[in-house]
Amino acid sequence: MSSLRLRIPLAAASLVAAALALAALLDGAESLLIAGLVLGAVAGLLGVLASRSLLRPLASVKQAAAAIAAGDFGARVWPRPAGEAGELADAFNRMADAVQEQMTDASAQRGRLEAALNSSIDAVVALDGDLRVLYANVAAERLFQRPAAEVAGKPFVWYMPNEQVLDAVRASRDRGERHVNVIERPGRQYLQAVTTPIVGGGDWAVLVVFHDLTDVRRTELVRRDFVANVSHELRTPLAGLKSVIETLAAGAIEEPKLAHEFLDRADDEVDRLIQLVEELLELSRIESGEVPLVVAPADVAALLSDVAEHLRPQAERKGVSLSLRVGEDVGSADLDARRLERALSNLVHNAIKFTPEGGAVTVSAERAGDRLVVKVSDTGIGVAAEDLPRIFERFYKVDHSRASGGSGIGLAVVKHTVEAHGGSVKAESELGRGSTFSFSLPVARP
Numbered sequence: 282m283s284s285l286r287l288r289i290p291l292a293a294a295s296l297v298a299a300a301l302a303l304a305a306l307l308d309g310a311e312s313l314l315i316a317g318l319v320l321g322a323v324a325g326l327l328g329v330l331a332s333r334s335l336l337r338p339l340a341s342v343k344q345a346a347a348a349i350a351a352g353d354f355g356a357r358v359w360p361r362p363a364g365e366a367g368e369l370a371d372a373f374n375r376m377a378d379a380v381q382e383q384m385t386d387a388s389a390q391r392g393r394l395e396a397a398l399n400s401s402i403d404a405v406v407a408l409d410g411d412l413r414v415l416y417a418n419v420a421a422e423r424l425f426q427r428p429a430a431e432v433a434g435k436p437f438v439w440y441m442p443n444e445q446v447l448d449a450v451r452a453s454r455d456r457g458e459r460h461v462n463v464i465e466r467p468g469r470q471y472l473q474a475v476t477t478p479i480v481g482g483g484d485w486a487v488l489v490v491f492h493d494l495t496d497v498r499r500t501e502l503v504r505r506d507f508v509a510n511v512s513h514e515l516r517t518p519l520a521g522l523k524s525v526i527e528t529l530a531a532g533a534i535e536e537p538k539l540a541h542e543f544l545d546r547a548d549d550e551v552d553r554l555i556q557l558v559e560e561l562l563e564l565s566r567i568e569s570g571e572v573p574l575v576v577a578p579a580d581v582a583a584l585l586s587d588v589a590e591h592l593r594p595q596a597e598r599k600g601v602s603l604s605l606r607v608g609e610d611v612g613s614a615d616l617d618a619r620r621l622e623r624a625l626s627n628l629v630h631n632a633i634k635f636t637p638e639g640g641a642v643t644v645s646a647e648r649a650g651d652r653l654v655v656k657v658s659d660t661g662i663g664v665a666a667e668d669l670p671r672i673f674e675r676f677y678k679v680d681h682s683r684a685s686g687g688s689g690i691g692l693a694v695v696k697h698t699v700e701a702h703g704g705s706v707k708a709e710s711e712l713g714r715g716s717t718f719s720f721s722l723p724v725a726r727p
């Protein structure tokens with residue numbers, strides 16, 4: 282019998298027992314009193330039993346509800362109580378199933394959103410109306426150099442004490458405005474900060490997204506430097522030309538010997554200009570990949586010999602010996618002969634230029650497995666250790682050789698040419714003793 286169904290007869294029985302007991306007291310009938318007391322005792326006992334059988338299942342429902350509230354969504358009323366309490370348990374368990382399913386869906390969705398936000402390279406931060414951090418993704422943790430758990434609930438100003446960004450954040454919160462600012466942080470880090478009001482985001486009031494612009498800025502700086510360097514390099518020969526023209530105009534043109542001298546100087550300056558412009562063009566062609574390499578099997582020994590013979594007069598004029606050492610197994614290699622010849626000429630030309638009279642320049646080639654290694658060694662002035670790592674940068678010139686008339690582009694062209702062939706360049710040097718510039722590239726194109 283279910284406890285609910287027991288209640289009505291039990292209540293009636295208790296009333297009857299109480300009435301009988303009262304009647305007995307009133308008319309003194311002893312038998313009636315005993316019957317009333319017995320009936321009352323039985324009713325009381327049944328009442329206790331009934332309330333126990335209802336309370337126990339209720340307690341287990343309460344327990345399961347508390348466990349679910351504490352986050353244990355798998356908690357259920359079990360074992361199933363009998364009777365009506367069992368129906369209550371079934372209903373509770375069905376509700377718990379639905380809650381568990383919704384919680385699983387919600388947490389999967391949250392996980393996906395979080396994964397998406399965390400895979401963003403941009404730092405994403407959500408703030409509440411008091412401008413406290415409510416959410417910070419992994420990139421924001423990196424930006425603030427703090428774990429998200431530590432940042433959560435703290436004032437945003439602690440981590441981004443930048444007036445520009447703070448003003449923007451306030452404007453987004455108070456006036457619903459969207460702002461984009463570029464700010465500079467310590468260590469020459471440039472950030473673009475986009476602040477947006479969050480509509481319908483509960484306690485999320487403002488979203489701030491930081492995009493790192495440091496690389497873009499660096500590229501801009503490199504470009505600006507490049508223009509400044511080119512202008513500087515152009516100015517020197519142009520100034521030379523101008524002074525020649527002025528001197529000629531001032532009367533030197535009337536004296537044939539002097540006029541010739543000045544015209545020769547003008548010719549040199551024009552050569553410098555042509556060389557500079559050609560090197561710049563070559564560099565930009567290689568860098569942009571606009572004019573692809575024309576690769577074909579080339580006889581390495583012949584290529585080296587062509588370069589050496591072309592530059593031999595220059596070495597002789599300077600009293601520098603120029604020798605060639607080509608390994609027997611060098612054979613041929615797949616390369617753009619015209620471009621590689623130009624790169625090698627650059628190296629040999631430098632070696633002669635930076636080697637004093639009586640010195641020696643050696644050009645060598647050998648096979649190292651499936652690579653061709655070409656070296657240009659000299660016994661010249663050498664390059665200081667601190668300059669060596671930057672020697673292949675465009676426009677880089679070692680201080681003492683600034684007067685040598687070079688533009689600092691030659692080695693950059695060599696590096697780009699060799700790299701376009703899938704190879705790499707190397708510079709070894711000792712100040713005052715000489716240098717070895719070398720490159721290695723695959724013999725066969727893949």
Ligand code: ADP
Nearest residue numbers: 631632635663678679682687688689690691692
């Ligand atoms: P440049 O046109 O000035 O020669 P490069 O790019 O060819 O430009 O060379 C850059 C700088 O590297 C030179 O100005 C010079 O200081 C240094 N350098 C290059 N080759 C040598 C070398 N063989 N010995 C000493 N210094 C060299």
